[in-house]
Amino acid sequence: MKTKKFLLPESEIPTQWYNIQAEMPNKPMPLLNPLTKQAVTAEDLYPIFCRECANQELDQTHAWIDIPDQVRQLYANYRVTPLVRAYGLEKALDTPAHIYFKNESVSPAGSHKLNSALAQAYYAKEQGITNLTTETGAGQWGGALSYATKMFGIDCAVYMVKVSYEQKPYRRSIMQCFGATVTPSPSMSTRAGKDIITRDPNYQGSLGTAISEAIELATTTPNCRYALGSVLNHVSLHQTVIGLEAEKQMELAGEYPDIVVACFGGGSNFSGMAFPFMRHNFTGKTKTRFIAAEPAACPKLTKGRFEYDFGDEAGYTPLLPMFTLGHKFKPSSIHAGGLRYHGAGVIVSQLLKDGFMEAVDIDQVESFNAGVLFARSEGIIPAPESCHAIAATIREALKCKVEGTSRNILFNLSGHGFVDMASYDSYLSGDMQAYHISDDELEKFHSHSIVAGGLEEMS
């Protein structure tokens, strides 16, 4: 019998996260205070984030950071996640490529998001924080943080992007089942929410707006901090357990990836899968290609600009040096709610700028074509976000077929789609439309988002 799943015991759960900031050739440029234009310090971030997360955010020194025992113990509920050889998909594509996927969908919350949620809830508890707030798009992050906070006895308030709140009632129920409070965003409960509802009463929300609301609640509530599910460096750090495990599992399979693929919203699952492998490219030991698959409706990596911009709609965050469509960008209501974010994390932005990775944009019909083919060949219904990674994988696998070349392609199955069946309904019924945002629209959003002072001036 051919081995399909490459498993490792709990004892092989990594004991340290990999901090790529310490080893990347060009460090990310500093975050800036939008008023003073001075580099932000960890202390500046303490009112928003837990101290340890703020420290990790700016740590460009330590390549390896210990995973606390309690976090590892909770990782053991679902980790080491399986690495799977996708024989079924290979056969369906009739490709000489060897396709592997890391199955993060087996987490209790249904996605990779729990890897950082557990760490952030732990650090909050250690610091004596009693409340965490956050935003959620697809609901994956909100579900993960709801569960993680419950594990550590912390109250959790989630602002859920309105379009997801309505499209994905089951995601809301999951968060409530874990005991969290869930509010659709934009809401009237914050100044940021009121402002945008006043300007656009029908606005369906975005991650950028929900982040503004959550930060506002965190900074105006005693003993409360904000937890973010993607974009930031410390989130990417926590996600590196994915790639670190995958590296050992690929060894079990006796192969090394020529191509690593993940979908891309803010960057957390991409970073978590890619960074541990990318460190061997830095030393010249390997030449793996890294492909971020973003939605054609929100193409910050392929069509955004590298500049200082806010991480949220209202402008509460520091200025981040990143590929962005502008913080006023309003993504269309595509089904992959978790990918509807205007910017990319600063590390990934620097790596893309420096040529260490690539990006492709995938329209949602292509993504669901890929997702249904995967479901019918591998039996797992992928999250709409993960469908983008599968689509990019299929493009590469079909190139292998045309060229008659075998390559090892490894993608991250970031989550399952059991709670996204309404989106599959839309696809299967033929209602779903392909959608690429036009250059004119991109220009319009960008011009509304320009932050005073150009990139050179500020850095």
Next chain:
Amino acid sequence: MKTKKFLLPESEIPTQWYNIQAEMPNKPMPLLNPLTKQAVTAEDLYPIFCRECANQELDQTHAWIDIPDQVRQLYANYRVTPLVRAYGLEKALDTPAHIYFKNESVSPAGSHKLNSALAQAYYAKEQGITNLTTETGAGQWGGALSYATKMFGIDCAVYMVKVSYEQKPYRRSIMQCFGATVTPSPSMSTRAGKDIITRDPNYQGSLGTAISEAIELATTTPNCRYALGSVLNHVSLHQTVIGLEAEKQMELAGEYPDIVVACFGGGSNFSGMAFPFMRHNFTGKTKTRFIAAEPAACPKLTKGRFEYDFGDEAGYTPLLPMFTLGHKFKPSSIHAGGLRYHGAGVIVSQLLKDGFMEAVDIDQVESFNAGVLFARSEGIIPAPESCHAIAATIREALKCKVEGTSRNILFNLSGHGFVDMASYDSYLSGDMQAYHISDDELEKFHSHSIVAGGLEEMS
């Protein structure tokens, strides 16, 4: 770090199923032809079931039956499933009991049902069958068979109990995503469906009715057979991979179960978990207790009668010697759609009669209390069906606490609840009512279901 998950490699997937019929002290009484009252032969069943399944159904000779390689290869997509020590639940209950669960929710279809679906689809393919029909209650079985038939290139038509079709649209979408055709039952597409709609236009359906419709389609369509997801002996046989794996995994944990618990609809997940352990009770080597947890709204084991009855509403099946509420029983619309079946499998019925197992009935509010506590302590949202097993486990764990005794309790987590969040919504909002069916109602259904000829007369 305490070990939480007990894992085994793919090579440890059982190579044989355990056929308890060959070893139980009193064999089940024969199935009877309702017209002739003669014992049914395997050949009599060939028009309905695939030949190999019909043969397995009546096999009282071979204790071990080889699992075909292709089935084992597909089992490897998700098996060996984890055995998990529920430290979180133990802590939440403050019990000295050691609680373990076998996590069948990690299957691609989200439940244990795939264990038999893959076997049945394989045997159909081997026989040259091109179409399979089935019924589904909760949608777990339908989803599993949809996936399994897709793997073997067989067309699949599913009759889905109407109340589930409406309560669980995501389950329907999952089946469609795997390429199956789904019809709400009762439907106008069969005589059986038409008859019952004529009598009761608002009838919300039951497994018994859906079975009638599926059998009718199978027996009136060329090259088509019927596949059942529970109740029957060959289905229980295929499910024994659960208990066989669990036995090895409990060895890894260094313990043996004092109590084995599973929820009970028709008996497939209970049988699969219990039978491999029960064989050691037969020889006197162990004294494990086996508890079937059924819904208080459909209490065939605790309040049914042991007699010959039909397996379906319309009376298309052979007469089965079983604990039954009567084949005309119309269960109330509880959320655990998979447990709304009027009868118990013939093997389980004999074992209950002979005192080898026990049964408890659980109302749905108690079951969701248990499910939410489990979600908040173990992080996994259980299927409403599985919540019954958790509730029965909690009862036993609390008894241990009162008695100050530690026992090893093993339950089967038959499936996850990601697609059942509407039911959790109902519970969390306080709308859900506890419900026990009254003795008067049970009597009424029973009196409408009496099959001509008593048990003694026929057997």
